[in-house]
Amino acid sequence: MIIFVEARSEVAVAFRTQFEREGIVLVDFRPREFEAWLAGATKAELMSVECFLLGDSSERARSMRLVRGRCQTAAIALSDFSTLEKTLDLFACGVDDVVRKPVHVREILARMRAIHRRSEARVDAVAAGQIRVFFDGRDPEVDGDTFPLPRRERRILEFLASHRGRRVTKSQIFQSIYGLFDDEVEENVVESHVSKLRKKLRERIGYDPIDSKRFLGYCLVEQRPSENDAASRGVVAALSNPQLRNSTNPQFGRA
Known part of the structure; x- marks a missing residue:
């Protein structure tokens, strides 16, 4: 903006x-x-x-x-x-x-x-794992090949890349992409754009490079999550589900 x-x-x-x-x-x-x-x-x-x-x-x-x-x-x-x-x-x-x-x-x-x-606030391009993001209007690259994206999704990826290592909120993304006073667009549209972007990246590189934390926002990660990290997230997600937590499954059953 x-x-x-x-x-x-x-x-x-x-x-x-x-x-x-x-x-x-x-x-x-x-x-x-x-x-x-x-x-x-x-x-x-x-x-x-x-x-x-x-x-x-x-x-x-x-x-x-x-x-x-x-x-x-x-x-x-x-x-x-x-x-x-x-x-x-x-x-x-x-x-x-x-x-x-x-x-x-x-x-x-x-x-x-x-x-x-x-x-040194910005550079021409930022590499995050297999993804290379440009700040001159070009589409990003994945493994050296052009990865075409719609304009909004590309701008969101650029914003995340420019703040790599830091978590940004939905409001910050919205203000950067749509401006401060666009009353015709709801802020929740960011979630839809991010969801589509994550799906495309996941299908292309095999994992989701955008880490999302409820109430905290989004962060572009540079490395594929390890199997241990993925397993840990699966256990946490399962334990947060009351039906699984109280089931007879030996992994999640009552102590």
Whole structure:
């Protein structure tokens, strides 16, 4: 998800449409609205933001300082016209890049990814076992072969890969894929997309690489679970079933 701070609604709508064509969610705010949102944003919400995009406005420097007070997420300033002094002021406020309009959204995305690489927050690709996930819009690979996925499922896999080693919640995935204020889509749609993704990966590589914990979220694992781990999970699942726990089966019978 990209946050766009722009005073002119028609400019915001135009950019939002262009980003949607690239499969990227862009949420736009007017400057004062953005300050109010940022003040109350949770860590999970900030974590789902890939980049802050700042349009021309008299409040831009203030907005940028507020961003840097909360996080170090990539930030790009868009300028209708630029001078040396204006550009230097923007860098002094904490932006990572200044781009002169007109500019294609693909260039903005390329600059965003370059910032991620420089900050070591992101890399071009991440390997998780047999899976290789890219962050430039390409489909992932399994054992070196392209593994085509629908856009939503690919974006979910990219989000999990970018947070490998950490568990992410359903809400974090939803905000990253659909944005903060999409009232037309229920958050539970994430479960459906993840379920389809897990099934496809399991059929392709022979095991489920997405570990799910109730109330805790999802995590992309890099190794095939060992037989002991799988057996342990089976025993735990069986013991949690009252019918099996109270059956005459010697493994689960009463002591």
